Amino acid sequence: MNKRTKKLNQINNALDKKLNKSNDIVLTDIMCYLRVANISEYHQEVVRHDLLEMVLSAQERNEDIQTVIGEDYKIFCDDVITSLPSKTLQENIFELFDIFFHSTSILGAITLAMASETYALIKNTITNSPKNFQLSISIFQVGAYFATIIGAYILVQVVFGNALEHKAEAKHTTLKTFVKGASFMALLLFLAWIGKKTLFTINIVVLLLIVISSYLIHKLLSNAY
């Protein structure tokens, strides 16, 4: 999130607190739907700001959100989305790289924190015993890495994309996609589990540097678009 988007986001978060419960629920659903639309994060915040102004003014007039937006929130949102410029190719590429580096930093940190080699290294450093910096990465871990990123991405797209569907319909679509996604992830994890053997070894310090630099690249990228 770049500076001007972050600033607008902070203003919007403050305005958000003034919403009554029912308006807050509807606006949250609307924003979830807009979050996965092909519009930039800045434009998402601009629309959020405009909607907050509209709804808060309506609140002052004792009117409900339906009076302001109408009955069909999805039609309204689709109309808003088509009225805004789509994400540029550069923004899309930046976003993909950002997801990749952010996930790498998180999953890498989890791998480091969960590895018995890390604890052995810490223990040996304290007791002044010979140190082994090598950490084994199995096919399973590599498979889990890709499955987690793809699975999480699909899940967010489906859940947020269905935020404005009628409840029963949305539940059905989400459940169907969840089953498909879960089967896909299970298959990937199973294939990876078969190959439980070590795919490669990596120096713990190198992995730590990868985690830190991935996080820094994510920070740089997210400030750029």
Place this chain on the structure above:
Amino acid sequence: MIPSQMLKGTLEGCILKVISHKETYGYEISQALQTYGFSNISEGTIYPILLRLEKSGLIIAQHRTSPLGPKRKYFSISQTGQLELETFLSNWQELKTAVDTLFLDRGDPNE
């Protein structure tokens, strides 16, 4: 009530006309349109149109503090918007004349 399909092509021009009268904001525009006979025009109906007009540079938006509640987005017409408004009016008059002529014609079968 005017059907939404019929309104679609004309609402942009009508909103531009309301904005050309004075600097105004979404809710006021929807209220003004209702007083002119456009029933059931909510702020949500005109919001995407305002976004499009702003994107095309036909109107200029500015945030101002309002006496009640949060800041408001005020719109004023740009020079390009004035030209577009003139084009809309001449197109509308042409369409109106054509439709009026058609409906005034009794459709004499001998002609």
